Amino acid sequence: xxxxxxxxxxxxxFSEEGRLVAEIAGREVAVFLLDGELVAYENRCPHIGGPVxxxxxxxxxxxxxxxxxxxxxxxxxxxxLVCPWHGYEFDLTTGTCPGDPRVxxxxxxxxxxxxxxxxxxxxxxxxxxxxxxxxx
Amino acid sequence: xxxxxLDGRLQSEPMVGRELTHVELLRNVERExxxxxxxxxxxxxxxxxxxxxxxxxEIITHVPNEVIRHALQTGNHGGWYVPGAIETxxxxxxxxxxxxPSAWHHAHPELAGADRDVARIxxxxxxxxxxxxxxxxxxxxxLGLFPFxxxxxxxxxxxAEWVSERVLAQDSRIITMLSLPFxxxxxxxxxxxxxxxxxxxxxxxxxxVRYDPTYKKEYMKLYRxxxxxxLPLGFxxxxxxxxxxxxxxNKFISVHALGFPTYNMVQATNWIVNGLPERFxxxxxxxxxxxxxxxxxxxxxxxxxxxxRRSEAPLLKRRPSEYMKEFYYSSQPLESVHLKQLExxxxxxxxxxxxxxxxxxxxxxxxxxxxxxxxxxxxxxARRNILGENARRLFNLPADFRDADVQRDGSEREARSx
Numbered sequence: 001x002x003x004x005x006x007x008x009x010x011x012x013x014f015s016e017e018g019r020l021v022a023e024i025a026g027r028e029v030a031v032f033l034l035d036g037e038l039v040a041y042e043n044r045c046p047h048i049g050g051p052v053x054x055x056x057x058x059x060x061x062x063x064x065x066x067x068x069x070x071x072x073x074x075x076x077x078x079x080x081l082v083c084p085w086h087g088y089e090f091d092l093t094t095g096t097c098p099g100d101p102r103v104x105x106x107x108x109x110x111x112x113x114x115x116x117x118x119x120x121x122x123x124x125x126x127x128x129x130x131x132x133x134x135x136x
Numbered sequence: 137x138x139x140x141x142l143d144g145r146l147q148s149e150p151m152v153g154r155e156l157t158h159v160e161l162l163r164n165v166e167r168e169x170x171x172x173x174x175x176x177x178x179x180x181x182x183x184x185x186x187x188x189x190x191x192x193x194e195i196i197t198h199v200p201n202e203v204i205r206h207a208l209q210t211g212n213h214g215g216w217y218v219p220g221a222i223e224t225x226x227x228x229x230x231x232x233x234x235x236x237p238s239a240w241h242h243a244h245p246e247l248a249g250a251d252r253d254v255a256r257i258x259x260x261x262x263x264x265x266x267x268x269x270x271x272x273x274x275x276x277x278x279l280g281l282f283p284f285x286x287x288x289x290x291x292x293x294x295x296a297e298w299v300s301e302r303v304l305a306q307d308s309r310i311i312t313m314l315s316l317p318f319x320x321x322x323x324x325x326x327x328x329x330x331x332x333x334x335x336x337x338x339x340x341x342x343x344x345v346r347y348d349p350t351y352k353k354e355y356m357k358l359y360r361x362x363x364x365x366x367l368p369l370g371f372x373x374x375x376x377x378x379x380x381x382x383x384x385x386n387k388f389i390s391v392h393a394l395g396f397p398t399y400n401m402v403q404a405t406n407w408i409v410n411g412l413p414e415r416f417x418x419x420x421x422x423x424x425x426x427x428x429x430x431x432x433x434x435x436x437x438x439x440x441x442x443x444x445r446r447s448e449a450p451l452l453k454r455r456p457s458e459y460m461k462e463f464y465y466s467s468q469p470l471e472s473v474h475l476k477q478l479e480x481x482x483x484x485x486x487x488x489x490x491x492x493x494x495x496x497x498x499x500x501x502x503x504x505x506x507x508x509x510x511x512x513x514x515x516x517x518a519r520r521n522i523l524g525e526n527a528r529r530l531f532n533l534p535a536d537f538r539d540a541d542v543q544r545d546g547s548e549r550e551a552r553s554x
Contacts, residue, residue, distance in 0.1 A: 017152050035143065048507050049168045054160070056153035056233055057146070075150055084156055084235040085164075086501065 003109065005118040012115065021053055022119070028053065029108055029119050032092055034079065039092055040110040040119050046103050050085030058082050060089070060098065156235050158243035158256065158498075162263035168506045175265035177520060179505055180527035182466050183372070183424050183494035184260065185274045186253065186299075187241060189216030194249045194302065198294035204287060218291065220282040221275055222377060227388045228500045240498035250302035257303075257310055260497050264505055267524065268533060270338065271303065271312045272424075274499070277374040279315055280346025289323035292316065296331050304336030311531065313339040313370045313422075318346060321354035328361050338531040339422070341370035344399035351410035359416045368420040368464070368530055373400045392501075397430035404434060404460065411451020413459040420530055422464040425496060429471045432484045435460050461486045464530050466494035467508060467522065469501040479513040488518040492527040 008022035008031060018033045021043055028043035030053020043053035059075035066072050080089040080098065089098055095105035109120030145152050169175055188195060193214065199205035211217035229237050244255040261269050276295055282288055296314045304310055314331055316324045324340075331337050340362060342350070362369050375395025376382060385391045400423050407413065407421070423431075438456035442449060452459075465485060472478055485491065496502040508514075508522050527533070 017154070018146075034146070044164070048504060048510075049164055051156070051160070051164050054153075054156055055235075056151045058151045058233060059149075077147065079146060079152075082230075082233040084161060084233075087230050087234045 001122050002124050003120040003122060004124060005109075005111065005120050007116050008119050009117055010115050011112060011117055017057065019053070020117070024119060024121055030054070031110055031117060031119060032081075034092060037093075038110045038112060038117065039095075040108040041090075041092075041095055042106040042108070044106070045083040045085060045088055046097075046105065047083065047086055047088045050083045050088075052081060052083040052085075052088070052090065052105065055082045055084040057092075058089075151232060155232075155238055155242070158239040158259055161236055161239045162259060165504045165506075166263040166265075168504065169263075169265050172506055172509050174505050174509060174523070177265070178524040178528065179264070179266045179268075180492065180524045180531070180533065181261070181264060181266045181269035181495045181497075181505075182422070182492040182527050182530075183272055183468065184257075184269050184497045184502075185272050185499055187237075187498075188273055188275045188295075190241065191249050191253065191298075192216045195294050195298045198297040199290045200293055201290050204290045208287075208291075216275070218275070218278075218282060219284050219287065221278050222281070222375075230500065234500045236498040236502060237500065250298070250306070253303060254306045254310070258307065260495070261309060264495060264497075266309070266495075266505075268309055268311050268527070268531075269495070270531075271299065271310055272341070272372055273315060276315060277343050277372060278345065278376075279343045280318060280348065281376060281378075285319050289317035289320045289327075292323070292327060293330075296327060300331060300334045300337065304334070308336070311336045311338045311533075313337075313341040313368070313372075315372075316340050316342050316358070318342050318348050318355075321352070321358060324355070324358045325361055328358065328365070328367070332361075332365050332367060338533070339368040339370055341372050341424070342403070344371045344373040344403050344426075345376050345395075350403060350406050351412065356415075359412070359419055363416050363419040366418075366532065368422050370422040370424050371400055371403045372424040373397070373426045375399075397426040400424075400426035401430055401434050404463070405438065408438065408452070408456045408459050409449045411449065413462070414451045414453060420464060422466065422492070422530065424466045424494065425468060427469050427471050428465060428467065428478070428481050428485065428491075431460065431465065432481050435484060457484075461490065464490050464492055464526065466492050468494040468496045468503040470503050470507055472507065472511070475512070478511070482511075482513070488515075488521055489526060491522045492530065493523045 006024050009020050014020050014033050020031045022029055029040050030043040031038060031040040041053060043051055045052035057079045060078045060080045061073055062076045063071050063073045079092060081092050082089050090105050091098060095107045097103040111118050196205055196208045199208060208217060240256055244252045247255050273295060279288055279292060292315050299312055304312060314327065314337055316327060318324060328340055373396040375391050377391055382391050404423065435457035442456050493505055493508050505523055509519050
């Protein structure tokens with residue numbers, strides 16, 4: 001399939017949360033820079049369409065069983081993206097929901113050339129351009 | 137390429153991000169709605185919510201009894217204070233993960249009091265494409281739990297007067313079902329007689345979390361008054377941490393998931409078993425905010441037991457489920473994870489004629505109108521009915537709304553971009 005790579009911004013234009021939301025051909029795409037890696041997903045929650053890419057990055061809550069049988073909860077080092085509409089969580093490395101991996105974000109190819117970040121969208125160019133919204 | 141400061145925050149802070157504004161959160165609702173043409177439809181939101189603490193100082197000026205008014209004004213040094221009210225801040229919002237309650241709270245800081253509420257409501261309605269939206273309190277859903285029972289009626293009257301004069305009067309698109317002080321049957325009747333003809337008041341509502349049984353003879357005059365006026369009676373559910381059975385829960389998910397349907401089941405069961413549908417056949421009921429999954433469950437339970445124990449419900453001429461199919465239900469929170477089961481539920485409750493969409497905005501489990509529109513098993517007519525036409529019939533809303541888009545304060549409102 002033909003891919004068109006659309007420049008969404010410079011690497012130094014990411015917000016302090018390490019993300020950038022851009023509109024490409026009528027769709028919002030959220031690009032994340034985490035641990036030196038770039039990932040991009042449609043800014044639309046698969047639940048019912050919330051602006052998931054603008055949600056909080058939260059350390060995932062995990063629980064372990066203590067020797068006496070009690071449960072102890074703690075934050076893991078893994079971050080999940082949480083949809084601000086209803087709290088659906090997504091693993092940013094896979095785009096899947098920890099509660100049900102069948103529920104997943106729509107991913108986009110993303111690449112870095114020099115200092116510019118490009119998102120790949122299917123299809124020929126047709127003049128596709130990106131408009132970055134204020135950092136969210 | 138890595139950002140050392142960000143990497144440090146990601147390792148240490150529980151949450152990284154910023155809070156979205158009210159308008160930002162609603163932007164996707166409008167986008168999804170317009171993509172489906174929903175802003176061209178007649179849409180009624182039968183349940184969204186207010187946050188009373190921000191305007192508590194305004195509301196309690198309407199408390200008629202000066203001693204109780206003084207107690208409410210001074211009980212928390214001028215802040216929100218109702219003895220026995222349940223505090224849910226932060227819990228409902230999953231400690232900031234879900235942002236709609238906080239976004240509502242912070243919206244339109246340039247305004248104050250009821251004016252601020254109306255601005256927030258218009259943001260919401262315009263984004264969702266609602267022609268009408270029915271406002272309910274949030275914190276006052278605990279009206280039935282106040283330990284000082286003499287506070288219940290004055291607070292109900294204060295809310296009714298404040299919402300009528302300060303909110304409904306500003307915009308003819310905003311409607312409400314007023315909370316009944318159900319602990320005081322005489323006061324209930326007085327409230328209906330006083331506010332029953334107020335523009336924008338489309339019905340009255342019992343807060344489901346309470347311990348006053350609906351079948352008591354003292355309430356019959358209330359039901360008769362509502363039936364005679366053609367006004368529906370709502371049951372708005374909620375939750376309660378402090379019931380004996382909920383005290384063993386340690387998570388909000390448990391209290392919430394069971395609380396809402398349970399209290400509506402209590403009310404529906406008492407209503408049916410005591411023959412009230414036969415005694416008040418023209419009184420329409422609307423069960424609000426319990427989701428829908430409880431309804432088929434209760435239909436099956438009551439039908440099975442009624443066939444064996446009919447003598448305990450001698451006023452009933454049909455199976456309980458047949459009365460329940462004539463009740464109205466609000467759709468939120470729609471349990472759409474199991475679509476096949478949901479389709480069956482819609483069939484069992486006659487959703488095409490009895491179900492009314494509700495947003496519940498800005499609460500954490502709110503539903504946008506496209507949640508209904510996207511259900512694959514509905515016909516277009518069923519979608520239109522659920523999103524607006526069923527509520528139009530239930531509330532007797534004017535059919536010519538779009539031709540008479542005039543505010544209650546007399547000013548023309550700018551034509552909506554449809």
